[in-house]
Amino acid sequence: AQKITQTQPGMFVQEKEAVTLDCTYDTSDPSYGLFWYKQPSSGEMIFLIYQGSYDQQNATEGRYSLNFQKARKSANLVISASQLGDSAMYFCAMREGLDQGAQKLVFGQGTRLTINP
Amino acid sequence: ETGVTQTPRHLVMGMTNKKSLKCEQHLGHNAMYWYKQSAKKPLELMFVYSLEERVENNSVPSRFSPECPNSSHLFLHLHTLQPEDSALYLCASSQARGRHYTFGSGTRLTVV
Numbered sequence: 159a160q161k162i163t164q165t166q167p168g169m170f171v172q173e174k175e176a177v178t179l180d181c182t183y184d185t186s187d188p189s190y191g192l193f194w195y196k197q198p199s200s201g202e203m204i205f206l207i208y209q210g211s212y213d214q215q216n217a218t219e220g221r222y223s224l225n226f227q228k229a230r231k232s233a234n235l236v237i238s239a240s241q242l243g244d245s246a247m248y249f250c251a252m253r254e255g256l257d258q259g260a261q262k263l264v265f266g267q268g269t270r271l272t273i274n275p
Numbered sequence: 276e277t278g279v280t281q282t283p284r285h286l287v288m289g290m291t292n293k294k295s296l297k298c299e300q301h302l303g304h305n306a307m308y309w310y311k312q313s314a315k316k317p318l319e320l321m322f323v324y325s326l327e328e329r330v331e332n333n334s335v336p337s338r339f340s341p342e343c344p345n346s347s348h349l350f351l352h353l354h355t356l357q358p359e360d361s362a363l364y365l366c367a368s369s370q371a372r373g374r375h376y377t378f379g380s381g382t383r384l385t386v387v
Contacts, residue, residue: 162317191374201363203378210374249318253374260306260325260371265318 161185162250162266169271171240178225179235179269181250189256192233193263194224197247206248209233210256237271245273278302281366281379288356289387296351296382298366306371307349309341312363312381324349325371356386 163182171177183192194206209217209224217224225234237244247270251263279300288294298307309321323331324343338360340352349366366379 193374193376195378201365201381201383203365203367205375205377208374253376256374257372260323260330260369262308262320262323262331263318263367263376264320267317 160266161264162252164250164266164269166269167267169269171271171273173242173273173275174239176236176238177240177271179237179248179250179271181233181235181266183231183233183250183252185231185252185254187254189254191253191256192224192226193251193253194222194235195249195251197249197268199246203249207235240273242273242275245271247271279366279368279377279379281382283382284380285383287385287387288353290356290358292356293352293354295353296364296366296384298349298351298379300347300368300377302368302377304368304370304373304377305346306369307343307346308367308369308376309349309351310365310367312365314362318365321351353384358386361385
């Protein structure tokens, strides 16, 4: 079973609008972390935002916020006031076993976001 | 510059060649990872090294051979690859129990 599911292969948004990218996850581990990365055409994976399973408040980083709904196992990324430079692939990822040693990140399939002028 | 440097950025190799990908981090991290990103597929974990010991080998064919001589360097040795091995190979590093994973820019590999 897939651990991370991103159901939107592509999204088209008008510049300056807000956009929500969906992510659902599956884990039985009570201790996990959720990540969002941006990947422009250059290939580099750029860290955007992190949410820990025990965090009480939704994470925010500038224009990025994470809508964390633990009971629904969803961790949607919200980008406010989108810009042309936001056009890229966006990946949701999860790390289980936060209190353990080195643990891999498991990634979703990604969403290609295109911002139109 | 992210703090994780991968070389080369692009590589074209024949199926009988032997080449190596290099990853170097100067972030003081003690865990390093190789990921493979093929077209239209999620990133696939290949190897995890923690404190220079391989802790995970994700059923990767033996034509891929990792090496981690110290906590700052990670190599992926390639030999007798197949065309389906063409992909973007991404290196990442983190603290073993940290929540910050830093990725390099990747090596785009083409096998001809």
